[in-house]
Amino acid sequence: MRPAVLTGEYFMTGDVACAEGALAAGCRFFGGYPITPATEVAEHIAGRLPEVGGTFIQMEDEIAAMASIIGASCAGVKSMTSTSGPGFSLMMENIGLAVCTETPCVVVNVQRAGPSTGLPTQGAQGDMMQARWGSHGHYEIIALAPSSPQEIFYLTVEAFNLSETYRSPVLVMTDEMIGHLSERVVIPEAKKIKTVSRPRPKGSKARFKPFEPGPSGVAPMASAGEGYHIHVTGLTHDQRGYPVMTVETQEAMMAQIMGKIQRNLDDIIRIEEYRLEDAEFVIVSYGVSARTSLAAVDEARELGIKAGLLRLITVWPFPEARIRSLAKRVRGLVTVEINLGQIHLEVERCAAGQAPSLLVGHPGGTIIPPGRVVEALQEFSRGGV
Amino acid sequence: MNQPRKQETHPLDGLLRVDRIPHIWCPGCGIGTAFSASLIAMRESGIDLEKTVMVSGIGCSGRGAGYVNLDSYHTTHGRAIPFATGMKLAKPELNVVVFSGDGDLFAIGGNHFIHAARRNVDLTVVCVNNFNYGMTGGQVAATTPINARTTTTPAGNPDGPFNLPLLAYASGATYVARWTILHTRELMESIQEALLNRGFSFVEILSPCPINYGRRNKESGIASLKIYQDKTIIRNDARPWELEIDFDRGIVLGKFIETERPTCTDRYDSTCRPKELLEGEKTLE
Numbered sequence: 001m002r003p004a005v006l007t008g009e010y011f012m013t014g015d016v017a018c019a020e021g022a023l024a025a026g027c028r029f030f031g032g033y034p035i036t037p038a039t040e041v042a043e044h045i046a047g048r049l050p051e052v053g054g055t056f057i058q059m060e061d062e063i064a065a066m067a068s069i070i071g072a073s074c075a076g077v078k079s080m081t082s083t084s085g086p087g088f089s090l091m092m093e094n095i096g097l098a099v100c101t102e103t104p105c106v107v108v109n110v111q112r113a114g115p116s117t118g119l120p121t122q123g124a125q126g127d128m129m130q131a132r133w134g135s136h137g138h139y140e141i142i143a144l145a146p147s148s149p150q151e152i153f154y155l156t157v158e159a160f161n162l163s164e165t166y167r168s169p170v171l172v173m174t175d176e177m178i179g180h181l182s183e184r185v186v187i188p189e190a191k192k193i194k195t196v197s198r199p200r201p202k203g204s205k206a207r208f209k210p211f212e213p214g215p216s217g218v219a220p221m222a223s224a225g226e227g228y229h230i231h232v233t234g235l236t237h238d239q240r241g242y243p244v245m246t247v248e249t250q251e252a253m254m255a256q257i258m259g260k261i262q263r264n265l266d267d268i269i270r271i272e273e274y275r276l277e278d279a280e281f282v283i284v285s286y287g288v289s290a291r292t293s294l295a296a297v298d299e300a301r302e303l304g305i306k307a308g309l310l311r312l313i314t315v316w317p318f319p320e321a322r323i324r325s326l327a328k329r330v331r332g333l334v335t336v337e338i339n340l341g342q343i344h345l346e347v348e349r350c351a352a353g354q355a356p357s358l359l360v361g362h363p364g365g366t367i368i369p370p371g372r373v374v375e376a377l378q379e380f381s382r383g384g385v
Numbered sequence: 386m387n388q389p390r391k392q393e394t395h396p397l398d399g400l401l402r403v404d405r406i407p408h409i410w411c412p413g414c415g416i417g418t419a420f421s422a423s424l425i426a427m428r429e430s431g432i433d434l435e436k437t438v439m440v441s442g443i444g445c446s447g448r449g450a451g452y453v454n455l456d457s458y459h460t461t462h463g464r465a466i467p468f469a470t471g472m473k474l475a476k477p478e479l480n481v482v483v484f485s486g487d488g489d490l491f492a493i494g495g496n497h498f499i500h501a502a503r504r505n506v507d508l509t510v511v512c513v514n515n516f517n518y519g520m521t522g523g524q525v526a527a528t529t530p531i532n533a534r535t536t537t538t539p540a541g542n543p544d545g546p547f548n549l550p551l552l553a554y555a556s557g558a559t560y561v562a563r564w565t566i567l568h569t570r571e572l573m574e575s576i577q578e579a580l581l582n583r584g585f586s587f588v589e590i591l592s593p594c595p596i597n598y599g600r601r602n603k604e605s606g607i608a609s610l611k612i613y614q615d616k617t618i619i620r621n622d623a624r625p626w627e628l629e630i631d632f633d634r635g636i637v638l639g640k641f642i643e644t645e646r647p648t649c650t651d652r653y654d655s656t657c658r659p660k661e662l663l664e665g666e667k668t669l670e
């Protein structure tokens with residue numbers, strides 16, 4: 001029997017590192033459904049959960065997988081699912097339920113090229129806007145984008161921590177390349193891994209209101225079977241959790257579920273900067289594309305182009321403030337992503353005409369080679385774009 | 386005329402979320418009766434109510450979870466069962482009761498029903514079958530009798546309904562019963578048995594929807610009850626494939642299946658858990 005935190009040095013794929021990250025974070029329930037290229041996350045955790053006292057179940061479809069993890073989380077157990085494009089589409093309605101009922105859970109999307117069945121075995125980053133807006137209605141969501149198997153381990157832990165802190169679903173938006181890439185992964189000792197659990201109620205059970213924010217701005221969460229007699233609904237509800245069909249209740253609930261994220265951007269948003277100090281051209285990228293962009297920065301510098309990289313680790317909420325401040329002082333922004341312009345639209349919006357913005361994109365199925373990014377930078381720097 | 390005796394309390398006060406009353410159900414609707422039968426059964430069964438959860442989907446019956454003064458979850462349309470499955474498997478000590486309607490459980494949620502029954506997840510599923518989608522104004526359902534009129538079958542329903550007890554039995558349910566809201570005593574007993582049965586238990590409750598189904602099929606609330614009285618036959622030994630709802634030949638009610646088989650959690654523990662872990666747990670006790 002192996003421990004939950006598999007301390008040691010390994011050569012493992014991103015998908016396996018993701019599963020190990022979940023276990024290290026305290027995930028003890030996984031509801032899954034097979035789909036390429038995310039299946040290995042489920043396969044790995046299926047073997048591991050029973051030995052650490054957790055439960056794995058392969059549900060009948062992704063709708064059920066998503067519903068099951070919300071149910072498990074409401075029972076007080078940290079829970080996760082993993083999927084790819086078609087399954088992610090099926091999960092959307094229940095992701096909205098988790099948002100509305102403020103239920104922590106983690107959804108991993110190992111992206112492949114779409115639309116529809118697309119290229120099942122080949123990667124892409126085409127679900128980034130779906131991650132932001134895929135469930136109906138207006139809401140905030142947290143999405144993280146790892147660039148290596150090592151990082152997917154840490155970001156899966158982080159995804160659970162953010163999810164528990166803010167009582168919100170958190171999306172790990174990886175891609176087939178990172179999911180299937182084998183690299184060195186170091187898993188630290190259990191005591192060196194910070195894990196967070198949801199805020200918990202204190203005081204009178206009778207007076208407890210399940211959606212009344214506590215001191216952190218997030219409502220403490222009671223689990224099923226603890227005697228709080230809570231009611232939880234996906235209908236617009238008040239702080240008691242009771243459905244109230246009024247405009248005022250809608251406004252108050254929305255302010256709460258949006259505000260808890262919007263007020264904590266500094267805590268949620270993680271970015272990494274490379275050679276940005278004197279950069280005239282800034283590449284904005286994430287996930288596997290940030291790796292090819294990193295090489296492009298060095299190559300461009302050798303050609304005399306002052307390039308730098310802003311790597312988005314948190315993609316949603318979008319690091320608007322940093323893009324705005326960069327746009328004021330640089331000559332151009334280049335977004336590198338394996339889609340035909342999704343995060344690019346956000347960069348352009350935040351640049352607000354202060355700096356020109358260019359997309360180096362691809363419809364999916366392969367990575368964007370550094371050479372293509374360098375060429376774009378060259379043309380951009382000559383003013384040719 | 387005698388003044389009605391002023392009643393301060395309702396016998397189900399402790400179990401009802403009184404501050405949410407009045408409920409949304411129409412006059413003459415059968416859901417209230419099905420709901421109180423479920424609550425009484427929960428109380429009478431002796432199960433630990435603090436560890437009992439009600440999960441509903443969407444629809445008129447789906448509002449049930451909103452009125453019970455226990456932990457209660459009103460989920461998405463059709464997804465009460467997979468939500469409940471996650472909850473039960475994550476915390477097996479909970480008693481998880483799914484209370485929802487026929488449209489929710491058998492059309493949009495049909496796939497989840499058969500799989501939860503196949504796995505024998507230890508859930509109690511109470512289905513109020515009113516033969517149509519009440520909440521949205523009376524559309525055809527997977528349970529609407531052939532030829533019946535609904536807003537989306539204005540000339541009559543060309544399709545046949547599911548035989549729900551047969552579906553439950555064939556999928557692997559270990560307790561299967563059918564009653565109407567008129568048969569409250571048998572119904573309460575059945576729900577109690579279903580709650581105490583270890584495994585996937587299913588109780589179908591035939592219930593009038595006078596406002597939407599009844600109105601279009603020239604069947605008042607009272608007329609529905611009259612049918613439940615005159616056209617039903619109690620046959621506990623009936624075979625599941627003989628349970629088609631036939632208003633002319635008669636509707637068979639009863640407890641049709643009560644059997645034992647390892648639950649989803651039992652089998653997961655015995656098949657997937659390392660032996661050391663299970664033995665460790667035993668020595669801890």
Ligand code: SF4
Nearest residue numbers: 410411414445519594
């Ligand atoms: S519409 Fe029908 S099922 Fe719904 S509450 Fe009214 S009578 Fe009952």
